[in-house]
Amino acid sequence: xxxxxxxxxxxxxxxxxxxxxxxxxxxxxxxxxxxxxxxxxxxxxxxxxxxxxxxxxxxxxxxxxxxxxxxxxxxxxxxxxxxxxxxxxxxxxxxxxxxxxxxxxxxxxxxxxxxxxxxxxxxxxxxxxxxxxxxxxxxxxxxxxxxxxxxxxxxxxxxxxxxxxxxxxxxxxxxxxxxxxxxxxxxxxxx
Numbered sequence: 001x002x003x004x005x006x007x008x009x010x011x012x013x014x015x016x017x018x019x020x021x022x023x024x025x026x027x028x029x030x031x032x033x034x035x036x037x038x039x040x041x042x043x044x045x046x047x048x049x050x051x052x053x054x055x056x057x058x059x060x061x062x063x064x065x066x067x068x069x070x071x072x073x074x075x076x077x078x079x080x081x082x083x084x085x086x087x088x089x090x091x092x093x094x095x096x097x098x099x100x101x102x103x104x105x106x107x108x109x110x111x112x113x114x115x116x117x118x119x120x121x122x123x124x125x126x127x128x129x130x131x132x133x134x135x136x137x138x139x140x141x142x143x144x145x146x147x148x149x150x151x152x153x154x155x156x157x158x159x160x161x162x163x164x165x166x167x168x169x170x171x172x173x174x175x176x177x178x179x180x181x182x183x184x185x186x187x188x189x190x191x
Contacts, residue, residue: 063153134161
């Protein structure tokens, strides 16, 4: 059963005995005018303006089944980590850029054992829905050969997406069980 608990610092989601803790991070980036723009503005106005862009961080996790995890993938400064991170970034970034005008960046932040579990931070000016972000991975899975994406393992901000659920989430199992009991109840009462 899924029971999300949200706070201003993030959320905690309980899924079938597993706890997902998601940190929500907002980054503010200041964009300053270029030197040429600043020189032009200085001639016409006394103070240049800057624009602040707030980026929303969305954590994406998926598993690459059948790939071998090595301890070197735990160390972000290792060659193995850098090569895999660069590969994932270069393969997935174009899919997110095509799907969302608000997409700004993708960064691989961690790998862990379980075949290889890949953890990414994606940044947007306006965050798309969890479902839409998961669907990008689902659509990319059939087009990428450098690594694989287990489409049943996709989590976005700690929440299993419909694209990753494949009808097997705890809620779907609970609903199926309750429906089965409801169908059997009249039979049990008559017997």
